Amino acid sequence: GAGVSQSPSNKVTEKGKDVELRCDPISGHTALYWYRQSLGQGLEFLIYFQGNSAPDKSGLPSDRFSAERTGGSVSTLTIQRTQQEDSAVYLCASSLQLNYGYTFGSGTRLTVV
Amino acid sequence: GQNIDQPTEMTATEGAIVQINCTYQTSGFNGLFWYQQHAGEAPTFLSYNVLDGLEEKGRFSSFLSRSKGYSYLLLKELQMKDSASYLCAVTDSNYQLIWGAGTKLIIKP
Numbered sequence: 001g002a003g004v005s006q007s008p009s010n011k012v013t014e015k016g017k018d019v020e021l022r023c024d025p026i027s028g029h030t031a032l033y034w035y036r037q038s039l040g041q042g043l044e045f046l047i048y049f050q051g052n053s054a055p056d057k058s059g060l061p062s063d064r065f066s067a068e069r070t071g072g073s074v075s076t077l078t079i080q081r082t083q084q085e086d087s088a089v090y091l092c093a094s095s096l097q098l099n100y101g102y103t104f105g106s107g108t109r110l111t112v113v
Numbered sequence: 114g115q116n117i118d119q120p121t122e123m124t125a126t127e128g129a130i131v132q133i134n135c136t137y138q139t140s141g142f143n144g145l146f147w148y149q150q151h152a153g154e155a156p157t158f159l160s161y162n163v164l165d166g167l168e169e170k171g172r173f174s175s176f177l178s179r180s181k182g183y184s185y186l187l188l189k190e191l192q193m194k195d196s197a198s199y200l201c202a203v204t205d206s207n208y209q210l211i212w213g214a215g216t217k218l219i220i221k222p
Binding site: 042055103 | 146
């Protein structure tokens, strides 16, 4: 597609429920990144994919968080048993290769109530 | 550890020039990026430096000194729409992008 697409744009969920966030990168971009940004804060790295593999998962906050990417394209970030501290904007970005400029999606605003 | 430092907030006047500094300590270096982020929006790419020197792009310029671990973003002829956060990010030896917390730039008439 023309840009990085994320869905849903907004998600309100009850504490303890599971949520799945989707990222559709720019066609042909091999690198895909997930970040989290709390209100007024900087970007918190979660995970990145080079193709379908995730060389660095060190940013995932806990074992409730997981991500996968299939077919070198769409990625999903899953948060199990959501907690209120998970509330944030989850940003996805893709790039043609590692160390190229990122293009960010518009994010998913997650609110856990 | 890896660290990116930039001022938390800066204020400047419409039509003036402002310089936003960024210093970094990372394990290796494979390039430095500047991004602009308006409130409530995703970051957008501004510039990329991998060699020492100044890269000019319209009203925006970015400078890099690798020996000093230092970069700055220079914004000229400031406009009200330039009010945003400016994020400095460095790619380390593993090609992981390390982000600064951002500098909130406030433009006053």
